[in-house]
Amino acid sequence: MDSDENKLGYEPAARDKREVEDEVGSLSSRVLEMLRVKGQVTEPGPMTNFCDTGGDDRPRYRVVAHPWSLYGVDNTALGKGMGRLVDQLPKKGWKVLRHGPDSSKNRNLEIVAVHTKTHTHLEVTWMKGQDGHEPLISVDVTSRCFRDDDTPSG
Numbered sequence: 001m002d003s004d005e006n007k008l009g010y011e012p013a014a015r016d017k018r019e020v021e022d023e024v025g026s027l028s029s030r031v032l033e034m035l036r037v038k039g040q041v042t043e044p045g046p047m048t049n050f051c052d053t054g055g056d057d058r059p060r061y062r063v064v065a066h067p068w069s070l071y072g073v074d075n076t077a078l079g080k081g082m083g084r085l086v087d088q089l090p091k092k093g094w095k096v097l098r099h100g101p102d103s104s105k106n107r108n109l110e111i112v113a114v115h116t117k118t119h120t121h122l123e124v125t126w127m128k129g130q131d132g133h134e135p136l137i138s139v140d141v142t143s144r145c146f147r148d149d150d151t152p153s154g
Contacts, residue, residue: 008145009051012061015146020064021046027120028066028141034088035137036078037082040072051145064143069117071136075128078137082109089113106130119144 024046032041044067051061070081087100094113101107103127109126121142129135 010144012051012145012147017048017062017064017148020062020143020146021048024066024120024141024143027115027118028068028139029055030092030123031085031122031139031141032070034085034092035070036084036086037073037077037081037137039070039077041070042068044068046141048148053138053145058093060147061145062120062148063145066141069136069138071134075095075135078126078128079109081137082111082124085124086111091124093117124131124143 019135021051028046046066048062048064051063052100053061070078081101086096089096089111094115096113098110098112100110102110106128111122111124113124114120115122121144123138123139123140123142125138127133127136127138
């Protein structure tokens with residue numbers, strides 16, 4: 001539909017849900033490897049959700065997201081990990097769109113990037129724990145919207 005394409009800026013391709021989940025999971029694992037920080041990582045793997053096109057066709061499109069956090073280490077280790085990540089992303093097929101403080105009160109360091117081959121979106125935020133919480137790096141790897149032909153509409 002033209003209205004979907006205009007809201008998203010592209011026409012969602014027909015893809016197998018498991019293939020997209022594997023792709024997002026693999027890219028997410030590469031991000032963890034680039035950080036090279038030995039800490040604890042939250043468990044849930046990639047999850048498929050509805051893609052919000054802003055239209056009334058919500059059940060037609062899917063998106064795969066893999067949110068996770070790295071914690072249990074100090075800010076020195078997390079800061080070095082963020083430095084390695086911003087250095088390695090372009091070498092591993094990612095285009096860094098933004099690198100700097102976010103708009104929060106704590107001015108957390110943020111990296112936003114897009115994988116040039118898959119158009120997968122990456123948001124990484126280093127929360128230093130200045131608000132009394134444990135320092136951590138929050139990662140969200142999200143696929144482009146796609147059409148899953150095996151998904152019943154409605």
